[in-house]
Amino acid sequence: xxxxxxxxxxxxxxxxxxxxxxxxxxxxxxxxxxxxxxxxxxxxxxxxxxxxxxxxxxxxxxxxxxxxxxxxxxxxxxxxxxxxxxxxxxxxxxxxxxxxxxxxxxxxxxxxxxxxxxxxxxxxxxxxxxxxxxxxxxxxxxxxxxxxxxxxxxxxxxxxxxxxxxxxxxxxxxxxxxxxxxxxxxxxxxxxxxxxxxxxxxxxxxxxxxxxxxxxxxxxxxxxxxxxxxxxxxxxxxxxxxxxxxxxxxxxxxxxxxxxxxxxxxxxxxxxxxxxxxxxxxxxxxxxxxxxxxxxxxxxxxxxxxxxxxxxxxxxxxxxxxxxxxx
Amino acid sequence: xxxxxxxxxxxxxxxxxxxxxxxxxxxxxxxxxxxxxxxxxxxxxxxxxxxxxxxxxxxxxxxxxxxxxxxxxxxxxxxxxxxxxxxxxxxxxxxxxxxxxxxxxxxxxxxxxxxxxxxxxxxxxxxxxxxxxxxxxxxxxxxxxxxxxxxxxxxxxxxxxxxxxxxxxxxxxxxxxxxxxxxxxxxxxxxxxxxxxxxxxxxxxxxxxxxxxxxxxxxxxxxxxxxxxxxxxxxxxxxxxxxxxxxxxxxxxxxxxxxxxxxxxxxxxxxxxxxxxxxxxxxxxxxxxxxxxxxxxxxxxxxxxxxxxxxxxxxxxxxxxxxxxxx
DNA sequence: AGTTAAAATGACAACGCTGTCAATAAGCTA
DNA sequence: TAGCTTATTGACAGCGTTGTCATTTTAACT
Numbered sequence: 001x002x003x004x005x006x007x008x009x010x011x012x013x014x015x016x017x018x019x020x021x022x023x024x025x026x027x028x029x030x031x032x033x034x035x036x037x038x039x040x041x042x043x044x045x046x047x048x049x050x051x052x053x054x055x056x057x058x059x060x061x062x063x064x065x066x067x068x069x070x071x072x073x074x075x076x077x078x079x080x081x082x083x084x085x086x087x088x089x090x091x092x093x094x095x096x097x098x099x100x101x102x103x104x105x106x107x108x109x110x111x112x113x114x115x116x117x118x119x120x121x122x123x124x125x126x127x128x129x130x131x132x133x134x135x136x137x138x139x140x141x142x143x144x145x146x147x148x149x150x151x152x153x154x155x156x157x158x159x160x161x162x163x164x165x166x167x168x169x170x171x172x173x174x175x176x177x178x179x180x181x182x183x184x185x186x187x188x189x190x191x192x193x194x195x196x197x198x199x200x201x202x203x204x205x206x207x208x209x210x211x212x213x214x215x216x217x218x219x220x221x222x223x224x225x226x227x228x229x230x231x232x233x234x235x236x237x238x239x240x241x242x243x244x245x246x247x248x249x250x251x252x253x254x255x256x257x258x259x260x261x262x263x264x265x266x267x268x269x270x271x272x273x274x275x276x277x278x279x280x281x282x283x284x285x286x287x288x289x290x291x292x293x294x295x296x297x298x299x300x301x302x303x304x305x306x307x308x309x310x311x312x313x314x315x316x317x318x319x320x321x322x323x324x325x326x327x
Numbered sequence: 328x329x330x331x332x333x334x335x336x337x338x339x340x341x342x343x344x345x346x347x348x349x350x351x352x353x354x355x356x357x358x359x360x361x362x363x364x365x366x367x368x369x370x371x372x373x374x375x376x377x378x379x380x381x382x383x384x385x386x387x388x389x390x391x392x393x394x395x396x397x398x399x400x401x402x403x404x405x406x407x408x409x410x411x412x413x414x415x416x417x418x419x420x421x422x423x424x425x426x427x428x429x430x431x432x433x434x435x436x437x438x439x440x441x442x443x444x445x446x447x448x449x450x451x452x453x454x455x456x457x458x459x460x461x462x463x464x465x466x467x468x469x470x471x472x473x474x475x476x477x478x479x480x481x482x483x484x485x486x487x488x489x490x491x492x493x494x495x496x497x498x499x500x501x502x503x504x505x506x507x508x509x510x511x512x513x514x515x516x517x518x519x520x521x522x523x524x525x526x527x528x529x530x531x532x533x534x535x536x537x538x539x540x541x542x543x544x545x546x547x548x549x550x551x552x553x554x555x556x557x558x559x560x561x562x563x564x565x566x567x568x569x570x571x572x573x574x575x576x577x578x579x580x581x582x583x584x585x586x587x588x589x590x591x592x593x594x595x596x597x598x599x600x601x602x603x604x605x606x607x608x609x610x611x612x613x614x615x616x617x618x619x620x621x622x623x624x625x626x627x628x629x630x631x632x633x634x635x636x637x638x639x640x641x642x643x644x645x646x647x648x649x650x651x652x653x654x
Numbered sequence: 655a656g657t658t659a660a661a662a663t664g665a666c667a668a669c670g671c672t673g674t675c676a677a678t679a680a681g682c683t684a
Numbered sequence: 685t686a687g688c689t690t691a692t693t694g695a696c697a698g699c700g701t702t703g704t705c706a707t708t709t710t711a712a713c714t
Binding site for chain 4: 328329332335336342360361362363364365366367368369370
């Protein structure tokens with residue numbers, strides 16, 4: 001009985017022959033260890049939680065599926081935990097979740113992962129967690145964070161537009177509170193600087209990562225018969241870019257002939273517009289898979305280290321029909 | 328100890344005074360029963376599964392959140408199980424899931440819930456389940472199914488268009504294999520019949536519930552300078568309606584002046600188009616809440632019956648700017 | 655008050671695993 | 685081959701609940 005447990009958990013000190021015998025029986029009986037019993041008996045838990053407050057359904061599904069696929073492979077259970085970070089009883093909420101099912105750890109996704117109040121709470125409670133964050137990787141948090149280098153991606157998109165001759169490039173930003181917003185803006189600025197193009201704050205519109213705000217943003221940037229002479233608009237995400245696209249269409253502006261528009265994230269949005277959006281592909285499912293792997297590694301401590309975990313991702317430029325050379 | 332268990336499980340034979348004492352302690356200590364232990368010891372499980380193969384992220388998130396909100400209230404755990412019904416080892420997949428965590432039951436969502444191979448398997452395995460189905464309620468399945476009356480909703484949308492003077496109404500259908508497709512088509516036909524309007528099969532386009540197929544559908548229906556004289560298009564879902572809207576725009580057709588377009592489902596899609604879509608609001612979160620409640624009732628047997636469960640929902644007409652009188 | 659039935663509480667095993675530690679088998683040395 | 689060390693296996697308790705059944709308390713009667 002205990003030997004079977006050893007085999008299942010890939011513990012050392014099991015003779016090859018014994019291992020084979022057990023595995024044969026496991027396969028024949030289609031044995032599946034009972035998760036409740038494992039969680040109850042063992043010192044480590046086989047349940048991880050995914051916590052999110054991002055309202056973007058596409059994003060959430062991708063994150064779920066990524067974590068889930070790793071969980072399946074490793075025999076872990078996934079508990080999903082949507083929440084709103086404005087929630088006053090968030091602390092009680094977390095504690096309840098943790099008491100209910102002892103968790104191996106949590107995967108925190110942005111923007112909630114940026115909240116230090118949450119990480120402090122988890123540190124206090126001694127709960128493992130991995131954060132998915134927007135930003136450039138730092139050395140200190142290699143074993144706790146997965147970075148999505150929005151800075152670099154925005155730099156690349158902006159460069160793409162600059163090399164196509166665009167100089168007056170509008171930028172529709174997302175929510176100010178999100179780290180991704182400032183990272184993307186910084187990348188945009190850096191690209192301008194590297195191409196000796198002046199930054200103009202009039203080209204910046206403060207949006208809300210929503211379709212509507214994309215519409216408003218484009219209207220504002222292109223107002224007064226486009227007196228700013230904008231020839232390209234960089235959307236802070238695909239949703240806003242889609243909004244900008246729609247607004248442009250209503251104004252009778254031809255895309256990409258008169259105006260290039262780019263998105264960010266490569267969500268289904270970017271393929272449901274016409275023309276399809278040039279964007280930065282963000283592999284959310286892969287990102288979340290690595291987040292899960294990183295969490296498993298932490299949980300299991302030194303043994304079973306997983307060395308192939310990538311902790312920094314840069315969304316890659318996907319050029320489609322919504323952008324082209326300045327005419 | 329056992330008395331606490333009785334209080335937690337709302338079992339009878341606990342004196343009011345004892346109940347209060349226990350509850351006070353529970354609140355003070357913020358006691359949360361350990362789910363793993365409950366699942367292991369008890370005869371009934373406190374974990375339910377949500378199984379889905381619908382690729383629509385908005386739909387899935389709504390279903391998850393609805394089930395989750397009930398689970399939270401009732402102290403249940405939710406295991407999400409995305410899958411593809413073409414999966415050859417689906418059976419093994421289900422059995423693995425069931426062995427891993429003993430489940431109180433499953434909520435099955437369409438289109439997978441329409442597959443009798445799955446329900447047969449679950450019947451064999453003696454697993455409780457509740458199906459969310461498209462269609463008109465029947466008497467036999469009152470305690471196993473939640474119906475979404477797409478027939479009636481399509482009837483209402485079609486009637487809305489008919490009463491606005493439209494007679495040549497195109498219909499962009501979804502996947503043929505989905506029950507919702509035929510139900511919606513039947514509703515459309517019934518409305519036509521009741522308004523003494525002839526059904527014309529040329530007005531029907533077979534789409535795929537995707538944005539792209541909506542675009543194609545509108546192009547086909549409005550081809551040859553609209554020789555069919557179509558003045559309204561009924562989208563099989565919002566995504567296709569959004570596609571149709573976009574195609575119309577490209578063709579220079581004014582919405583709703585020259586053409587009325589309606590969607591189905593009232594997903595965020597219907598508000599991200601311009602003009603916003605007239606559609607049938609399908610309260611997926613409420614539907615899934617009731618599905619969860621129905622499942623809990625089944626699980627707990629006779630005691631704790633929940634009498635307010637609605638097992639039939641009719642999406643309700645939401646009139647927005649994409650539809651208007653025939654001109 | 656004394657008796658009896660019914661209601662409320664408690665004692666204890668069991669759920670299916672894992673951790674600990676003891677027992678055994680295998681491998682090695684002299 | 686005895687005598688040792690080390691690798692492998694097994695026995696048993698315990699994780700935090702619930703189900704069963706025994707025990708105690710309360711209520712309802714003579």
